[in-house]
Amino acid sequence: MKWDNLYKEILTCRRCPRLVAWREHVAREKRRAYMDWDYWGKPLHGFGDPQARLCIIGLAPAAHGANRTGRMFSGDSSGRTLIPALHRAGYANQPNSDHRNDGLRLKDAFLTAVVRCAPPKNRPNGEEQANCLPFLARELQLLPSLRVVLALGKIAFDGYRRLLRQRHVDVPDMAFSHGACYTSQSLPALVASYHPSRQNTNTGRLTDAMLDEVFERIGRMLT
Numbered sequence: 001m002k003w004d005n006l007y008k009e010i011l012t013c014r015r016c017p018r019l020v021a022w023r024e025h026v027a028r029e030k031r032r033a034y035m036d037w038d039y040w041g042k043p044l045h046g047f048g049d050p051q052a053r054l055c056i057i058g059l060a061p062a063a064h065g066a067n068r069t070g071r072m073f074s075g076d077s078s079g080r081t082l083i084p085a086l087h088r089a090g091y092a093n094q095p096n097s098d099h100r101n102d103g104l105r106l107k108d109a110f111l112t113a114v115v116r117c118a119p120p121k122n123r124p125n126g127e128e129q130a131n132c133l134p135f136l137a138r139e140l141q142l143l144p145s146l147r148v149v150l151a152l153g154k155i156a157f158d159g160y161r162r163l164l165r166q167r168h169v170d171v172p173d174m175a176f177s178h179g180a181c182y183t184s185q186s187l188p189a190l191v192a193s194y195h196p197s198r199q200n201t202n203t204g205r206l207t208d209a210m211l212d213e214v215f216e217r218i219g220r221m222l223t
């Protein structure tokens, strides 16, 4: 029930005029390769196992990816890197994530983002990030088994830390770097990774092996 209520709120949110205009514009105009798609064109809620011990936080839906398919990391290049890695690590039942009805299921993992509407050039501004952060806070509160948060990229890393500070958690100084890990007695561990965007994977900044190492490390933390 709490999930349903939260999802209804997310799906009807229009708090950020620039992002609402962009997500709907993209959904109307479409990309030539996806002309026969009925684009989602709305905000996205998280996706995965409500009993997850691992929550993975990304940046925002891609305009012609999740904003088209209606599910986080589905139908875009980031998903084509992340979901196979989740499959290799045992969190996903299949390596592909193409559309909402492709049969993908996550076990012990939950996927979400700091911003839920596709931003122009993949760059949400500070106000938009602040507007959307309460939805992430509420999703995290609904994950009772949460033990590890994996932040994909600096914006997700900083957004999660901001959320902790808003909850009056004493957040120590932490620098974003790939593979960094921060633990505390009272909070889920925070692990940082480069975002699996095409920009990072095409340049070799993030490789499959590096992502596998991140999930192996998380696996050790969860045993």
Ligand code: SF4
Pocket: 010, 013, 014, 015, 016, 017, 019, 020, 043, 044, 115, 116, 117, 128, 131, 132
């Ligand atoms: S980005 Fe978040 S806060 Fe802004 S309109 Fe979309 S769902 Fe609402």
